[in-house]
Amino acid sequence: MGDQEDLSPINEGPAQNVGELTQVCFDLATKLEELSDQNDKIECIRAHIQTYSENKIPMIDFESGLEWFNVSQPLSLKGDLVGRVSVLDFFTYCCINCLHVLPHLEALEQCHPPDSGQVLVVGVHSAKFENERVSSNIAAAVTRYHIQHPVVNDARARMWTALGISCWPTLLILGPCGNPLFVLLGEGHRERLQLYVNTAVTHYSAQGLLTRTPVPVSPSSHVAATRSGLLFPGKVATHPNGIIISDSGHNRVLLVDSQGNVMKVIGSGKRGYADGSFTSASFSNPQGVVYHHPDTIFIADTDNHAIRQVDILAETVTTVAGTGQQGTDLEGGNIGGAQAISSPWDLCLARSVNQPQDQAENLLLVAMAGCHQIWGIFLSDGQWLKGSSYKKGTVVRLAGSGAEENRNTSYPLRAGFAQPSGLALSTYSGHPELFIADAESSTVRKISLKDGAVKAVVGGARDPMDLFAYGDCDGSGVDAKLQHPLAVACIDQAVYVADSYNHKIKVVHPLGKTYTVTTVAGGASDTSESELNEPGGICASSDGSCLYIADTNNHAIKLLNLQNHTISLFELHLVDESDSPSQDLLNDNSEAAQVTITVPVREEGGDTWVVLRLTLHLPDGATLNTEAPNKWTLATRGTNINISASQGRLQGETTEISLALQSNDNCDMESKVTVCCTLFVCLTSGVCVSTTTKHCVIFRNSESQVSDEKEIYVDVKVEPHIPNL
Secondary structure, eight states: OOSOOOOSOOOSSOOSSHHHHHHHHHHHHHHHHHOOOHHHHHHHHHHHHHHHHHSOOOOOOOOTTOEEESBSSOOOIIIIITTSEEEEEEEOTTOHHHHHHHHHHHHHHHHSOGGGSSEEEEEEEOOSSGGGGOHHHHHHHHHHTTOOSOEEEOTTOHHHHHHTOOSSSEEEEEOTTSOEEEEEESSOOHHHHHHHHHHHHHHHHHTTOOOOOOOOBOOOOOOOOOSSOOSSOOOEEEETTEEEEEEGGGTEEEEEETTSBEEEEESOSSBSOBOEETTTOBBSSEEEEEEETTTEEEEEEGGGTEEEEEETTTTEEEEEEOOSSOOOOSSEEEEGGGSOOOOEEEEEEEOOTTOOTTSOOOEEEEEEGGGTEEEEEESSSEEOGGGOEEOTTEEEEEEOOSSBSOBOBSSGGGOBBSOEEEEEEEOTTSSOEEEEEEGGGTEEEEEETTTOOEEEEEESOSSTTOOOOOOOBOEEGGGSBOSSOOEEEEETTEEEEEEGGGTEEEEEEEETTEEEEEEEEESSOSSGGGOOSSOOEEEEOTTSSEEEEEEGGGTEEEEEETTTOOEEEOOOBOOOGGGOTTSGGGOTTSOOEEEEEEEEEETTOSOEEEEEEEEEOOOTTOEEOTTSOOEEEEEEESTTEEESOSEEEOOTTEEEEEEEEOOOSOTTOEEEEEEEEEEEEEOTTSOEEEEEEEEEEEEEEEEEEEEOOSEEEEEEEEOOOOOOO
């Protein structure tokens, strides 16, 4: 190769411990950046490996008696890690940076499958929060985040402490003798991780030091059956006819009516990144959801690092921000899919500075947990603070420097957040304020959307760098303590908080110039329905009487009554696709009997209540099999119809269904409700048959008719066609 520069690592002497090795690896990374030739880089890494093969740094073994996951037996340094290149991932499952590393480890395992016996990844869970030391919570996180490699619960962080590990995540790469070779701090080292491991495998294979004996890895994706059919639901939000649920573990979003009937399933359920129809679109760990009038849902597709838009009527999913890959940009400013983003966790709608209050929200606020900032997506042209203006579709940072801090300031771009994970807008003070569940600082914060000032509300510490001031203590200001809160919801002046790692719901009220927090529900309970386990999402019901809770680790939606503070299970009724109101059975294009109703204008304004009276007419001698699942289903077309339930049981000869027609000045407005009845009818011959009827009820506004009636009845004659049997 001729004359060439010295490719040896640029340290003065071999490191004696992992702490010193960390600095050596910083220097090594700098050296590699200066080299342009790939062969030179590999030679530099080989020289480093040779140095620390000859000058082995002491390494400790896993403490005996620890609990392990994804293996059939506990692992040991001398018994299982010898004879292979090992990567120890020191992580804690709350940490967004740790979650960002998981795809890198998965890619490494695809390159070096565990059954090849050459490379083994081991997660060393070293908890930050008390709640994260509980093995059942770690087991849930292993399943939720699709971790396939062995994980050990080092609850007392013995290995972390003994090795002098200083931050999450830290990757420690070991040679086949169990000797430390490389240290990688933080995220963003995918290529370097692959290069280090590939070079080590080649180096030690040539020396015959890799035994290629597989480790007894036994990934378990089993989760106990639940009554709800959900898997780690992350967030919940209201829509006019019920709620929207992020069924995060199933990689889908559910549109549910107020009775718990699933009206629409958004997403195929397969983990992926694809736009398309409700059945073909795919998500990866969707979290925050928000309804935008009249027929749109926005979804924070967290692990795809994207914001998705749902057209409820067209039943399609598109992408409005993000590329599908994690971004590192801390400022933004690009349009739509051209702007890369990082782990959006929650969403909230607001208005730009120049948007009138009587017009629709045109600003989608995003809790960008991955870069510790608050971003915005302008849904129309709009102005922001200090005279800035943005075009429709612009995706841009609105607050946060990107440093992981608990820093409050009057200058929003200098503020520091720590994994913001929940958003809620309040206008109670007279101007809009955005309340934020700032998870890693264990605080609730707020941003004034009038001047951008970022202020403390409750929790945390006065030192902006102290992210360990957590606990479970009611009180005011910094005397109150939370533990990794993930969600907030506003009702008048009250701000409700999902204090996730304390398994509680708390409420924050203003008290003079400060705020006070009080526990509302959760903690120890006599009933399983009242127990919460890491609730990740909350939202207020439309009338403010209760909270819907995404009880994440219980795989359920709970209902908190705000009058008596009792918690009950909100049961979901998951139906087959053939029973779903969104399927072909209720498609307006299929044949249906039509009923047209003229709706008069109300003198006093307001909604008109409509009662659909379904009257059953059977052939002579035929009877309804009351033991069978006779039911009705509804589907709506139009933005001014509110239904309380999308399906229900037929009640004998007459069934009444209530819905509300919102007042509308457009006299040409037409709305449709399709009613489908499924009946099981027994004939005189003794044969029972299943049959369906379908009616399309059309409501047309009339400016020529005026009425003071608040309620109108519509008779629908249910007369099924019975075959001659």
